[in-house]
Amino acid sequence: MGNDFAAMLTARNVSSALTDIDSSMLMPEDVRLEILSRLPVKSLMRLRCICKSWYALIENPKFISKHLENFNDDNAYLIISYQVYDDAGHDNLTCLFKDKTLADISYENIHRPILRTLLGPYDGIFCLCDDSLIFLWNPATKECRTLPNYSNFLPTCATFLYENAIFGLDHTSGDYKVVFICELWNEQIEAPYEHSHVAIYTSTTDSWRVSKGNVEWIPYDFKSHFKSTHLNGVFYWLVSRDDGDHSNIMLSFHISDEEFREIERPRIPYSSHESLGLFNNCVSLLHFDKSSHCIDIWLMSDMNWIQQFAIGPFLGVMSPRGIWKNNAVLMESDNGTLLLYDLIVEEVRDLGRFTRGTLGTAILTYCYKEKIRLLLQVMSKCLVGATINHVLSF
Structure with a gap:
């Protein structure tokens, strides 16, 4: 059927x-x-x-x-999140493209409970961050789970500069984990902390802790949300060191053993206009050369990198934003327009302009597969004292 x-x-x-x-x-x-x-x-x-x-x-x-x-990749929706900056400040907006094939590019706004950082999704569940408050959100089931307050785990006199997080299932233990990574400001000395702070939430204990290897601080900068992806329980980032060394640094985190590892990038010049994604079940690196206006797509197989495509030139493109269903590349233009390049027919389509005012925007793209997985089930081992909020959804 x-x-x-x-x-x-x-x-x-x-x-x-x-x-x-x-x-x-x-x-x-x-x-x-x-x-x-x-x-x-x-x-x-x-x-x-x-x-x-x-x-x-x-x-x-x-x-x-x-x-x-x-409900596999063919049934995925495109969700985008973007911040619109203008003279009055900035807004955080999220949109769902209603047609899975993108033949119809109409979209609708999604109300989400927290307007700050949106990360994910993993099995249809997003992670939302608002300083020390972290939430798990399933738009399809209209559930939002508030995790225990993270601020109790911070050093004294620390406030947030920037946060990043991942959420996933440890198949070894059957435990759901959230890994929260943040840059902190030391109010006592009025300077940032030297390294990024790391803590891990586990559903079995409903609490935060340091990693199994007692790693609490790591010397990496995680500022870019579109420079990350995950595959088979391993999460990947393009990062820079705190000492400013940008060359050949790619970081992985295995959610089972809770270890960070540096792995080698493709042997190409560093570019700030890069993103990570998945292509044919492989981690992919999209590298944009601003001088040639071309994008190179590299695939990682058995820890080796192979150049799969070289596409372009694309005039007016600012940066690649990800892979769409193994046959297209999402790109953001200089004026905040989301573009889709079809790798098969080699054509570019305009999916709409997501900007207002004169100060620009930054578009994050998500391949979203709605799931029936309920947060009540995900967190079934720690329901005592849990907070489940019902929110509006598409």
Whole structure:
């Protein structure tokens, strides 16, 4: 049964069929699971309210895994987040492109509970940061989980300069973890701390701690959010050292062993106009040469780098912003326009201008696959004292 047929089954159509007949008598459980696992999350959230048996089925880990299998990269949406700067200040905005194929480039604004830093997603869950407050947010299920206050873990006289975070599942322990990395200002001496501060949240303890290797400070700068990606439980960043050395520094973090490792970049000149992404299940580096206006796409395989594409020149492009579904490159122009370059037909499309005023913008792009995974399930081992807020969503 294909996804096209399943998409035609709305929550209202399915629920009306159960008005007089119990669902368990209507069809075998395996058939029911197959049909429901192909429905969008918004419909499933309504169907949970029909009866206890359907509620139990949709929250069953087997069903969630089946739903994850059916909603792969082909079912991903494009979400963008950007800050618009003007003379009055700046706004943090988030938009969802409603057509998964991007044939229709109309989009709608997404209300999110915190307007500061948006990071992720991992299995359909975003991480939101607002100084010492950190949240996990699933737009599809309208849930937002507030983590314990991080400020209690900071040194005295410290305030935030910049924050970054990752969220993922440790498949070895089955524990969900948040790794929070921040640059701090020392108010006592009125100067920044020498290194970035690191702490790890684990769902089993519902608390913060240092890493297994007792790493609390690392000498790296993590300022750019589009210079990161993750694959198979390993997170990657393009970083610079605190001493200003920009050359050949790429950092990985294994969420199971909680170790940071430096790995070698491609042997190409450093450029501030780079981004990381995934291409054909490989970590990819998009390198923009401002002198030639071309983008080189490198893939990492077995810790070796291979140049896969050389595209361009692109006049008026400021920087690459990521890979879209293995066949296109997202780019930001000098005037805040989001561009899509199709690697197959070699054409550029304009997806819209995301700017206002004269001071510009910075666009972050996300390949978002909505998931039925509930934060209540993710944090099931630490529900006592947990705060679950329901927020508006698309």
